[in-house]
Amino acid sequence: MAASSRPSVWPDLSAKLVARMLSAHAGIGVVLGALLYIVSLSGVLVVFHAEFARWEQPHITEVSAASPELAARSAQTLLDHASAAGETPDRISVFLPTPDSPRLAGGYGDTYWFIDESAALGETIDHGFSEFLIDLHYYLHLPSTLGLIVVGLLGVMMLALVVSGFLAHPRVFKDVFRSHKPGNGQLSLADRHNRLSVWGAPFHIMIPLTGAALGLATLVALTLAQTQPGMTVNAMFDTVFGPGAEETAEAGPLPDIAQALRVVESDFTDAGLTPWIVQIENPGQDGQTLQILTAANQRLIFGEYLQFSPDGAFIGKTGLDDGAFGQQATASVYNLHFGNWGGVPVKLIYVALGLALCVVCVSGVQLWLYKRARKKGPQPRLERSWIALVWGPPALIGLVLALDRVLGLADAAMPAVFWIGLLIITGLSMFTPSTATLSRGLKLSGSALILIGAGAHFLAYGVSGYQSPAAWGVFAGLMISALALSVNALTASTPLRAPKPAPADPQVQA
Incomplete structure (x- = not known):
């Protein structure tokens, strides 16, 4: 049968232009591979972001706990500082000591301080390098919303590469224990790539999956906010993380933080919840509220939000620790992604597996370059x-x-x-x-x-x-x-x- 004479929908392109487009296509592939590698490498470092922050200011006195009264006085000190500076903060936060960050701190707006045992404000917190690493991994230093979406899409791409890699190599599990001679170029590199891919498969699937969930949640929220009547981004996240405290107080003294913390210690410690962050919205103003984020040290969830009345009485919680399965699963994604659930031993395992993932990313592109060069020189x-x-x-x-x-x-x-x-x-x-x-x-x-x-x-x-x-x-x-x-x-x-x-x-x- 004669070949079809129907003209192509594509215009005739010069051989030189086609060569340039092929080169650009290859370059884009290398750039995407590099971004996956940079996200993986920065993720290895961010596993120890709390330790990096403590290293940046190593001379700060560390304590294992702070009394409810000290926390209450610290909040009042922050409000007094803001008033003296002529500022009216929307929120005051007090960070209680935790095993990862055994320091008392607090602040408002963009400025935070370490706080000593007398509730006096000390040195300003300056974690520039650790924040640089966090922003590199979370956002690739892009604007926050765009960065989260881009990194989330990279997570989807990495997950697709992992799954397609297994489907494209049906003998990979059989070959994982076979080894070629070290000098055998491409085969040795393929051995390394395949072994690390198989041995770290659960981690290599879990990390991009949770990363994609963290990054694309914002994209989903933005999409729903545009397509669903009455839906907003905040409303979507409120279904999981709660809308915050609802019972408000009139302008005047701060809510009874000390009493609220005593309630947490007496009623929630047995459930594995310990006070972490005290948040006062509209401090000293009409409509001020009190909420305490607790850490769940024996759980994958990052914590639980507890709401309190102005007199420190417990009025409700979000339900991250005992709510619907989907709510608990969502609250577990962050700790599962970064290894914040088993102390230093788990973090070291994450670092080892993360470095293996970096090697897989690099060797995958190297193999592609090797094969490309065999065909094209x-x-x-x-x-x-x-x-x-x-x-x-x-x-x-x-x-x-x-x-x-x-x-x-x-x-x-x-x-x-x-x-x-x-x-x-x-x-x-x-x-x-x-x-x-x-x-x-x-x-x-x-x-x-x-x-x-x-x-x-x-x-x-x-x-x-x-x-x-x-x-x-x-x-x-x-x-x-x-x-x-x-x-x-x-x-x-x-x-x-x-x-x-x-x-x-x-x-x-x-």
Whole structure:
């Protein structure tokens, strides 16, 4: 049958333009792979975000608990401070000591302070570096709503890659214990990719699934708010997390916080709920309310909201700890995603599995580049760009840390240093003499910058200033990370390079 003569709906394109489009398509694939890797890498660090925050200000006195009376006086101190400054805060929050953050703190608006045993305001809380890491993982430093949606979509993409990877390799479970010789290029890389994918499969499914749920909840809420009459974003979230306290007080003294905390201790401790955050809406004004967020230390849920009357009497709770299954499941997503449910041992397991996920992300793109090069020939610019996108982020995180600790880099400048630096490194990578030089240079640079940042911080506070055990743990972790980068740089083999396509058989050509 003769071929159809029907014209194509696509216009004729020049071969040069087609080649450029194919190159752009490949570049987009590398960029998406890099974003998945950056989200995974930052997630590993954010597992210890509370410890990083304690390390940033290691000299703050830590306590295991604060009395109800101290919490009440702290709230009054905050209100007095706001009044003296001529401010009328919409909310005052008092953060009680917890195992992850054993410090008393509080504040309003955008400013928070540590609070001492006499309820006096101390040093302003300054967690610029840990907040930089959190914003990188949560939002990729995009505006919050857009960032959550983008990261949520990346979670969906990662979940699809995990599922499709298993479906595309039906023998993966049989081959997971088979090993090829280390020097066998693509096969060795595939071994590593497949083993880590299978061994970490439950984690690799759970992390993007919960991440997608966290990120896309806002998108769902925004969609429903536009399509359902009378529905708002707040109304949707209120169905899960509650609308907050409803019983209000007239302008005057703050609600009886001490009495409310005594009620929590007497009536809810046996249920595993401990006071965490005291929130007073419209403090000192008409309509002021009192709500206490409790932590559920033995549960996956992040906590339970308890509402109190102005005189400190319990009036109700949201139901996160004993409500509908869907409500409890939603309240468990955050802790399940970040490992905030089993102490340091669980966090270390999350770090190990998270690093394995990073390797899976990197090796997956490497395998794709390898196969692409076998078909189309070596593409050194694309290969070097990928090396820059893999080893650039650790080096740039080290740069942000060093600039913050040595020069006091402004918090607002940290994202710019990271992303502009990544663009510069990626651009310059195309002109480096070899992939090995580029890889080794980025690893050693990251190691040196981490050492500079951690060393400057230690020298600034000294041994006596490291009062927090978490500070010593983070310092040790930074030293180990710097050492690992250096050892890898000096001992790793040359980065995987794809061979040139085999020449055509001359007999076939004849």
